[in-house]
Amino acid sequence: MSMRLSTEAKVGLFFLATLVALGVMTELVEDWSLFSRQASYRAYFDSIVGLNPGDPVRMAGVDVGKVKSIRIENGQVRIDFAVDADTRMQIDTMAEIRRTNLLGGLYLGLDFGRPDSPLLPPGGAVPTRSTPSIDEAIANFNRNQERVLGQLGNIIEKNQQPLAEGLSRLESILSKIDQGQGTLGKLVNDPALYGELSTSVNRFGALVERIDQGQGTLGKLARDDTLYRNLSATAGSLKSITASIDRGEGSLGKLLRDDGLYLQAVTALKQVGQVAAKANRGEGSLGKLVNDDGLYLETSKAMTHLRSIAEKIDQGGGTLGKLINDDQLYTDTNRTLKKVEKAVDGMSDSGPISALGVVTGTLF
Secondary structure, eight states, X not given: OOOOOOHHHHHHHHHHHHHHHHHHHXXXXXXOOSSOOEEEEEEEESOOSSOOTTOEXXXXXXXXXXXXXXXXXXXXXXXXXXXXXXXXXXXXXXXXXXXSSTTXXXXXXXXXXXXXXXXXXXXXXXXXXXXXXXXXXXXXXXXXXXHHHHXXXXXXXXXXXXXXXHHHHHHHHHHHHHTTOHHHHHHHHOHHHHXXXXXXXXXXXXXXXXXXXXXXXXXXXXXXXXXXXXXXHHHHHHHHHHHHHHTTOHHHHHXXXXXXXXXXXXXXXXXXXXXXXXXXXXXXXXXXXXXXXXHHXXXXXXXXXXXXXXXXXXXXXXXXXXXXXXXXXXXXXXXXXXXXXXXXXXXXXXXXXXXXXXXXXXXX
């Protein structure tokens, strides 16, 4: 009994076969475009590492084509690639192998040429610019590393003894610090510093809290707006005063705005100048005092006489000298005063005639 396929089964099998064929064509002819026109070009490099057929071709980061083939030609690597027909390829467009990321993805990058440069016909060779490969970068890094490490080794070898002494001293210093010796050792090992620091922090926190609560002078300055109002009122008063001064009101305003004071000052200075000129010419009493030597000579003579008189008085000469230096006058005066005192006492006990006799007898 022959098995006949239904129409639905035939349609399903056809659809499945079409999908398989499409997948095979996509795999084998990856860059075949059915509806787009492309132009082929070529580029030559000294070497390439990691670029494969089918990798993208990009201009300014935009995909415009794919790499067709890679082969050796006349000691160089030839890359054939195709780009969209509307891609503007010019004779100074540069081709360069670039990386999509640090993990190794590559693509063929194209740069714009100058706007006025002529177009490069399809099939032409695009100028190239070589870029260091990852192998060259690693080799350069190794060479630089060897050079740096070699120089560092030479420096260490030449300064081996000073470095050893420095490390020994550093070890000694660290040992002393660890043992609590010296100021730094005490700072590191002594818990008293931590306690003092903690106490200081707590006090500072308490101080800030008091200030925040408006306690004390600083707290009132921070929380109370009375100072602000007073300052604002003072600023207003100063503004009013300066406005009055600027208008010429008051004594200070007149000093600043009125020219009378300036004119009086100029006049006074002129008069002072005239007086100084007269004095310099020897006119008037002041001029004579300044310019005439006679006053000086007379003053000098008078001082000489005064000095001579003072010397005589100090030596006990003359009446004034005896009054100052001789004690006899003091003694006689004292004796006379005692006699007068006795006479006054006697007068109080006798009559006028008797009192006169008592005085006469007492004094003489």
